[in-house]
Amino acid sequence: MRRDAETEMLPAPSRGIAAVSAIIVTLSTFSFPAEAQEEIYFNDFEGAVGAEWSHRTTDRTPVGARRFLGQFGNGSVTLTLHKRRSGRVSVTFDLYLINSWDGNNPEHGPDLFEVTVASNPLPSPPASVADFKALLESGVFNSAAWGNPFLLYTTFSNLEEKGFTQSYPSFFGEGDHPPGSGALEYDTLGYSYFGDSVYRLSFSFEHPAGDLILQFTALALQDMSDESWGLDNVRVEGASVPEKIDVFRTVKIIAPRPPYGELDEIAPGEEFRIEVELKDPPPPGTPPPVVEIVHPSGAAPLEISAAMTTGDPRIFRTAPIRVVAPPP
Numbered sequence: 001m002r003r004d005a006e007t008e009m010l011p012a013p014s015r016g017i018a019a020v021s022a023i024i025v026t027l028s029t030f031s032f033p034a035e036a037q038e039e040i041y042f043n044d045f046e047g048a049v050g051a052e053w054s055h056r057t058t059d060r061t062p063v064g065a066r067r068f069l070g071q072f073g074n075g076s077v078t079l080t081l082h083k084r085r086s087g088r089v090s091v092t093f094d095l096y097l098i099n100s101w102d103g104n105n106p107e108h109g110p111d112l113f114e115v116t117v118a119s120n121p122l123p124s125p126p127a128s129v130a131d132f133k134a135l136l137e138s139g140v141f142n143s144a145a146w147g148n149p150f151l152l153y154t155t156f157s158n159l160e161e162k163g164f165t166q167s168y169p170s171f172f173g174e175g176d177h178p179p180g181s182g183a184l185e186y187d188t189l190g191y192s193y194f195g196d197s198v199y200r201l202s203f204s205f206e207h208p209a210g211d212l213i214l215q216f217t218a219l220a221l222q223d224m225s226d227e228s229w230g231l232d233n234v235r236v237e238g239a240s241v242p243e244k245i246d247v248f249r250t251v252k253i254i255a256p257r258p259p260y261g262e263l264d265e266i267a268p269g270e271e272f273r274i275e276v277e278l279k280d281p282p283p284p285g286t287p288p289p290v291v292e293i294v295h296p297s298g299a300a301p302l303e304i305s306a307a308m309t310t311g312d313p314r315i316f317r318t319a320p321i322r323v324v325a326p327p328p
């Protein structure tokens with residue numbers, strides 16, 4: 001893939017430099033190859049649980065002795081990760097729903113589970129289930145303008161014995177499905193009070209660089225002995241390569257006589273170089289970018305494509321470019 005470096009030239013000044021009088025280098029479309037995904041985080045909770053989790057309780061399932069994060073009742077558990085690049089994030093995890101989750105049943109439920117991107121929050125998060133439901137019904141909770149912070153807001157039911165329906169795989173308020181709809185496993189973990197279920201949930205969303213905070217929340221549950229939950233096999237993948245570099249530390253024109261900076265005037269016959277310094281090195285194996293300079297008159301007295309190379313992976317510099325006078 002070719003990397004382009006855009007340049008613009010200012011109109012010729014009045015002081016009589018005939019050809020190229022001033023150059024401003026913007027390099028606004030300098031870009032690297034298509035983004036790849038890499039694993040940012042994985043934990044199956046068979047070993048240690050680190051400080052990235054707000055709660056570090058673990059338990060083992062009665063059948064299979066699978067170790068997982070939990071058990072939890074009402075409230076939130078967060079995972080905080082440092083994300084080096086902006087771009088698409090993919091999250092996959094197994095949700096263990098233990099004992100008598102009642103789904104949409106209005107008497108014993110609704111038994112709600114929510115996943116949000118807490119590092120990209122709503123302007124004013126809902127304070128209660130009722131507020132959240134009002135937000136849901138307003139149709140704005142999933143606004144792209146808010147960065148799609150709500151990945152999941154739904155109910156689950158383990159109560160096929162009583163025919164209690166659940167919202168999943170729809171959002172709460174948008175569906176009424178049989179217990180266990182969409183489950184990876186049903187009644188496999190060995191819990192005796194109306195059983196259990198396992199859902200493998202995957203989400204993908206855009207997120208800026210910086211801390212990524214995923215928040216897992218249960219709402220409106222009965223006691224922990226009645227219904228609880230846990231997490232297992234949590235995997236987070238994120239962009240390993242930026243789609244576009246917009247992190248120039250400096251862009252300058254280097255010529256034999258000072259001073260030279262971002263904006264400069266260069267007379268015919270003079271040589272100059274363009275140097276770009278990035279804040280971060282580009283991915284290994286990335287070919288050098290190309291800078292293009294075209295005279296604004298369209299007469300193309302200075303039409304140059306110059307590869308930029310140096311020994312430092314963060315610094316690109318053109319070979320000397322000679323300014324020539326435009327044709328009469």
Ligand SMILES: [Ca+2]
Nearest residue numbers: 044066067232
């Ligand atoms: Ca496990």
Ligand SMILES: [Ca+2]
Nearest residue numbers: 100101102226
């Ligand atoms: Ca229950």
Ligand SMILES: [Ca+2]
Nearest residue numbers: 102108109222
């Ligand atoms: Ca319940």
